[in-house]
Amino acid sequence: MSSSLHGRRKAAAMPRPARIRRLQPRxxxxxxxxxxxxxxxxxxxxxxxxxxxxxxxxxxxxxxxxPVEDVILAAQHLDIPEEALAATMPTDAYSVEVAPPPIQSSVAGLGEVSLLKSDLVVWPVVDPSRTSSGFGPRSAPCAGCSTYHDGVDFTPGNGSPVLSIADGVVVLATENGGGLGVNVEIQHNIDGELVTSSYAHMQFGSLAVSVGQSVTAGQQIGLVGTTGQSTGPHLHLEMFRADGVRFDGMAWLHARLG
Ligand SMILES: [Zn+2]
Missing domain, CATH: 1.20.5 (Single alpha-helices involved in coiled-coils or other helix-helix interfaces)
Structure with a gap:
């Protein structure tokens, strides 16, 4: 259709302006x-x-x-401009924010870790009957060794599996733990109480877990060794309360395991 024809037709259809009569009071x-x-x-x-x-x-x-037959159901109609339908957001025009990971701390007791509550507790080694040093004051076993023992020492033999004492989340897993050598820390929610366990002096190359990993009670985390400040193959187990204060893990385990 030419625009001039369209224009003429439109003009012809236009009504002539009507005479306007003013509204009278009558x-x-x-x-x-x-x-x-x-x-x-x-x-x-x-x-x-x-x-x-x-x-x-x-x-x-x-x-x-x-009555229903008297109701005229007029089909509703909506015209959408084609450019509105074609408009899509380019994929690089926005960014998706990923929820931040839960805050985790290697400082025992200070980690804000979401932990599943569990009351299942197991020994950290298969044969817990062989121990060499208990928790508390002692005569230093080596030059530079502490006269106060911060943990308990299990001596099940070099290369024996080291097991997580309960369900939890690994908050530290390192081969450079200083005096603690190859060291793993795991936080647990044991029947509502936040408890951290630390496993030291394990063999190089034996780490079986990484930070942030969830573990279950009895899961192997490494092998007994003598890395760090150690006089022989043993597992040095430390345990912390939520306030970061160490307590006697042997007494605590015996209270639950007999
Ligand atoms: Zn020790």
Whole structure:
């Protein structure tokens, strides 16, 4: 279709401007009179019961729903411009924020780790009957060794598996633990109490877990060795409360395992 033809047709269809007659006062009076007459007619022709809320019978059919066939169901229609449909967000126009990982601390008791509560506790070695040094004051076993033993020493033999004492999350797993040598720390929620266990002097290359990993009670985390400040193959186990204070892990384990 040419635009000129379209323009002519449009002009031809345009109605001629009508003459505008100003509204006269007598017109308004006539309209008012008509309205009043109509109102009077309505009031006198509708029964009083029809507008009474307490009527027991339906006397006015204006409350009845209109029959379905009388309702004209006009199909609704919405025109959407094509450019609106085609507009998609380019994938590089926004970035997705990944939820930050839970805060974890290698400082015993200070980690804010979501831990599953469990009351299952096991010994950290297969044969816990062989021990060499208990928790507390002692005569230093070596030059530079502490006179106060911060943990308990198990001597099940070089290369024996070292096991997590309970379900938990690994908060430290290193081969450079200083005097502790190859060292793993695991935080546990044992029946509602936050407890951290630390396993020291394990063999180089024996680490079986990494930081952030969830472990289960009895899961192997390494092998007994003599790394760090150690006079012979043994597992040095330290245990901490939520406040970071060490306690006697042997007494604690015996209380639960007999
Ligand atoms: Zn020790």
């Amino acid at each position: 017109d308004a009076y006539a309209a008012l009179a008509m309205t009043f007459a109509g109102g009077m007619l309505f009031v006198t022709s509708v029964p009083a019961l029809a507008v009474t809320a307490t009527a027991q019978e339906p006397v006015a059919d204006i409350y009845a729903p209109a």
